[in-house]
Every structure is written in structure tokens, then in C-alpha cells.
Amino acid sequence: VIDRERNFFGVRTVEQGGGVRSLVHGTTLHGNQLLQPGLPQPTTYYHPASPIGQLVTGGPRGITRRTAVIGLGTGTMAAYSQPGDRWTFYEIDPEIIRVARNPRYFTYLRDAPGATETVLGDARLSLQDSGDAEFSLIVADAFSSDAIPTHLITREAIALYFRKLRPDGVLA
Numbered sequence: 001v002i003d004r005e006r007n008f009f010g011v012r013t014v015e016q017g018g019g020v021r022s023l024v025h026g027t028t029l030h031g032n033q034l035l036q037p038g039l040p041q042p043t044t045y046y047h048p049a050s051p052i053g054q055l056v057t058g059g060p061r062g063i064t065r066r067t068a069v070i071g072l073g074t075g076t077m078a079a080y081s082q083p084g085d086r087w088t089f090y091e092i093d094p095e096i097i098r099v100a101r102n103p104r105y106f107t108y109l110r111d112a113p114g115a116t117e118t119v120l121g122d123a124r125l126s127l128q129d130s131g132d133a134e135f136s137l138i139v140a141d142a143f144s145s146d147a148i149p150t151h152l153i154t155r156e157a158i159a160l161y162f163r164k165l166r167p168d169g170v171l172a
Contacts, residue, residue, distance in 0.1 A: 003105065009093045014105050021106065023074045023099060028143055030096070031074030033106050039079070040108050046076045052139065055172055056080040063170060064114070068135045070123040070152060071142030074108055075100040081114030088130075089116065090123035092142075124157050132163050139172045 002021075003014040013024045016035070020043075023030040032043045047053055056064055057080070064085050069077050072091035081087050089109075091097050097118050099105050109116050119126050123142065138161050142152055151157065161171050 003099070005095050007093070007095050009095070012093070012095050012099065014099060023106070025096070030143070031076045031106070033074060033108065039111050042076050042079045052172060055170070056137070059170065060168065063137050065136045066134060067137045067139065068127065068130070068164065069139045069141060071140070072096050072100050072118060073141070074106040075116070076108050077139060077141070078108045078112035078114070078116050081112045081116065083113050085114030087112070087114055087116045089118045090126050091118055091120060092122050094120055124152055124160065127160060127164055130164055133166045135164050136166055136169050137172065138165060138169070
């Protein structure tokens with residue numbers, strides 16, 4: 001354990017061993033980063049062969065141009081951004097933002113080929129401030145324990161996401 005913090009959202013731990021640094025929140029793994037030289041590579045359920053990896057690398061051209069990610073974790077998804085892309089990560093826990101932005105722990109956001117920003121707050125409320133038809137891709141990747149928070153997958157939330165997507169956009 002190289003860092004541990006407790007706040008309203010629970011206990012968040014950064015662990016390191018075996019050439020890997022990990023972010024764990026409670027019992028849930030929120031991302032790894034390999035501790036090898038070079039640009040960070042997506043790992044765990046973000047690996048290029050995973051469903052999300054296949055979507056962003058083999059999906060429609062320009063799919064990542066304007067991306068919203070609900071849930072930050074280590075910021076692994078930023079490794080899929082391309083030069084000229086603009087990615088917005090929505091995160092409710094300020095500690096997660098602090099850890100993901102700290103290059104002593106994780107460098108996905110710092111090393112992202114595209115531009116990244118983080119928005120602190122509940123994604124369902126924060127997304128309302130973005131323009132309609134603004135995003136080419138919205139990735140819902142928020143977890144509390146091992147479940148997606150219910151308010152992020154209600155009919156109203158899904159309708160909001162589709163309103164914020166471009167007509168040819170993708171919700172994952």
C-alpha cells in the first residue's frame with residue numbers, strides 16, 4: 001500500500017507490487033497501470049482486446065473525437081484518446097481525481113494523446129450542463145462497490161445520455 005484515504009465515498013487505496021500499480025476502492029479494482037517505461041497501456045477491462053478497447057480502436061472513424069466518460073478511476077480510458085480529441089471525465093469523488101491526476105501514482109491523464117478534463121460532481125447532474133448532441137462517445141463506467149449506481153442507469157439517465165450524443169454517437 002503506497003497511499004490510502006477514507007472519505008464520504010469509502011476507503012480508496014493505491015497499491016503497488018509485481019510491476020503494477022492499482023487503484024482499489026473498497027473491494028473494487030478501478031484500474032491498473034504497468035510500471036514499465038513508455039506510454040501507459042490500457043490494462044484490465046480496458047485492454048485493447050476488451051469490448052471497450054475493440055470499440056474505440058475498431059469502431060466508427062472519429063468515435064473518440066468528443067468523448068464523455070462517467071467515472072474516472074485511474075484515467076485508463078484516456079490512453080485511447082487521439083491527438084485533436086477532447087475527453088471529459090465525470091467523477092463524483094474528489095479523492096479519485098486527486099489520485100488519477102498525481103503522476104506519482106498514475107499517468108494516463110498526463111500522457112493522453114488528446115486533451116482531457118475532469119469535472120467534479122454527479123455525472124447525471126453535470127452532464128446536463130453540456131450541450132445537446134455534443135458527444136461522439138459516452139462511456140458509462142461508474143461503480144460503487146461492484147454495481148453501477150442506480151441513478152446512472154434509470155430511463156431518465158439513459159434519455160439524458162442519448163440527448164447529449166450526436167445522432168451517430170455511441171453509448172457504451
